[in-house]
Each structure stands twice: as C-alpha cells, then as structure tokens.
Amino acid sequence: MPAYSATAIVLQRRHFSETDNILTLYSPEIGRFSAIAKGARKPISQLSGATEMLTCTRFGLASGKSLEIVTQVEVMESFPALRQELPRLAHGLYLADLLNHSVEDHAPNPELFELLRSGLRQMETLSPPELAARWFEVQLLGDLGYAPNLFECATCQTPLPGEFARDETFALSISQGGVLCPRHARPETNEDHSALGMGALRLLQTLEALGPMGSASLAALPAVGPRSLDLARLALRRSLRRHLERDLKSLEFLDSLRNAA
Numbered sequence: 001m002p003a004y005s006a007t008a009i010v011l012q013r014r015h016f017s018e019t020d021n022i023l024t025l026y027s028p029e030i031g032r033f034s035a036i037a038k039g040a041r042k043p044i045s046q047l048s049g050a051t052e053m054l055t056c057t058r059f060g061l062a063s064g065k066s067l068e069i070v071t072q073v074e075v076m077e078s079f080p081a082l083r084q085e086l087p088r089l090a091h092g093l094y095l096a097d098l099l100n101h102s103v104e105d106h107a108p109n110p111e112l113f114e115l116l117r118s119g120l121r122q123m124e125t126l127s128p129p130e131l132a133a134r135w136f137e138v139q140l141l142g143d144l145g146y147a148p149n150l151f152e153c154a155t156c157q158t159p160l161p162g163e164f165a166r167d168e169t170f171a172l173s174i175s176q177g178g179v180l181c182p183r184h185a186r187p188e189t190n191e192d193h194s195a196l197g198m199g200a201l202r203l204l205q206t207l208e209a210l211g212p213m214g215s216a217s218l219a220a221l222p223a224v225g226p227r228s229l230d231l232a233r234l235a236l237r238r239s240l241r242r243h244l245e246r247d248l249k250s251l252e253f254l255d256s257l258r259n260a261a
C-alpha cells in the first residue's frame with residue numbers, strides 16, 4: 001500500500017461501522033477526497049480528536065482498494081473557540097458544507113483551502129460571526145466563476161451605488177448575475193430580484209473588495225445593521241442555491257438557531 005501524508009480539513013464525518021468513520025477531507029494538494037478512520041469511534045482512539053469536524057490535521061494515509069486509509073494523525077489547528085459557542089460552530093459547519101457541495105473530488109485548489117481555513121479562523125472571534133460566512137460566500141462565488149457584478153447595474157450599466165438616495169431599493173438579479181439600480185430593481189414583483197438596501201449593497205461590495213486574502217480586515221469593518229446583514233444573506237443564499245442547485249442541511253440548522261434567538 002503506497003503511503004503518503006497530506007494536510008486536510010475535515011469537511012464531513014460519517015459513521016461507517018461500530019468502530020470506524022468515513023471522513024470527507026479537503027486538502028490543498030489533493031482537493032476533496034474520502035478516507036476511512038479505522039477505530040476512530042473507540043473512546044480511547046488517538047484518531048478521534050484529530051478527525052473531528054472542521055479540524056485541520058496532518059494525515060498519514062495509505063491507498064486502500066476503494067478508500068484511503070488514515071494511518072497517522074497530527075492536529076495542526078483545531079479552532080477551539082469555534083466549538084465554545086453554538087452559533088460560531090453552526091456557521092463553521094456551514095462553511096465546510098458549502099465547500100463540500102461546491103467542489104468535485106480530486107480537484108486541488110489551494111486557494112479554496114486557504115479560504116476555508118481563514119474563514120474558520122475569523123469565525124472564532126468575529127462579531128457577528130455571520131459576517132465571516134458572507135465574506136466566504138462572496139469569495140467562493142468568485143472562485144467558482146460566479147461572482148455577481150456588484151458595481152454597475154446589470155441592465156443599464158449605471159455605476160452603483162452612484163448618486164441614488166440612501167433609502168432607495170437596489171436588487172441582485174439571480175439570473176442576470178448582477179445588481180440592479182433602483183430604476184430597474186423590482187423585488188416586490190419579480191421573483192428573480194433579491195432586494196438590497198444601500199447598506200446591503202455596500203456590504204457586498206466591501207466583502208468582494210477584501211478579496212480571498214482579506215479576511216483579517218473583517219474585524220475592522222464599520223458596524224453593519226441587522227437589516228443589511230439579512231438582505232445580503234438572502235441575496236447570497238439565492239445566488240448559491242442557483243449554482244449548487246440544492247439547499248444545504250447546515251443552512252436549515254442555522255435557520256432554526258436564528259428563529260430560536
């Protein structure tokens with residue numbers, strides 16, 4: 001059995017048998033792949049901590065017949081603060097779920113790995129934690145080639161936000177893949193238009209401008225009102241749903257937390 005090692009973040013962990021887990025891992029050099037962690041479900045297993053969801057681990061691996069086999073583990077980064085508050089953990093799990101459903105197996109993309117790692121780091125401390133999720137979504141859409149044009153109207157090409165008044169309504173057109181000025185936004189009547197106020201539009205523009213390496217600047221952004229955060233969240237969710245063609249289980253969990261708050 002050829003043996004090798006790889007750093008990877010645990011995107012998913014499923015029970016395989018009484019004692020074994022199947023892991024979905026994301027590595028900068030390999031991309032997404034699955035491996036079996038034998039004995040990881042035994043209480044005293046050395047594997048259990050290093051194979052927790054969202055942990056970044058250096059794995060020793062052997063190529064099995066159908067699956068890679070975990071032979072050694074060394075925790076690189078476990079994001080402990082993420083595990084102390086349910087909303088942070090739930091958002092972290094959402095980032096992993098989103099990435100898991102956005103990529104194919106064995107398609108290495110070191111930038112996406114770094115995006116996930118820095119998103120999880122920000123998720124440990126950022127307030128509110130959902131800001132890190134919005135940044136991650138904007139950057140992920142960009143990396144996948146689906147970045148919406150946020151700086152001019154998709155219909156009339158007017159630069160945005162331009163001279164429009166603060167209380168006017170913009171929109172993100174999901175089918176046009178870009179924002180619309182108040183003259184062309186019809187969120188009340190057109191299902192394709194997701195409403196954005198000035199605050200939400202500026203937030204999306206700022207998040208995009210930070211770029212995939214810019215997560216450290218998230219903490220220094222001016223405070224964003226709850227309504228702007230909400231509109232940005234809904235617009236991004238609809239864009240992602242269009243491209244992923246599915247709803248994510250982790251989103252249902254986040255929704256239930258939000259509704260219980």
Ligand SMILES: [Zn+2]
Pocket residue numbers: 153154155156157158180181182183184
């Ligand atoms: Zn327009």
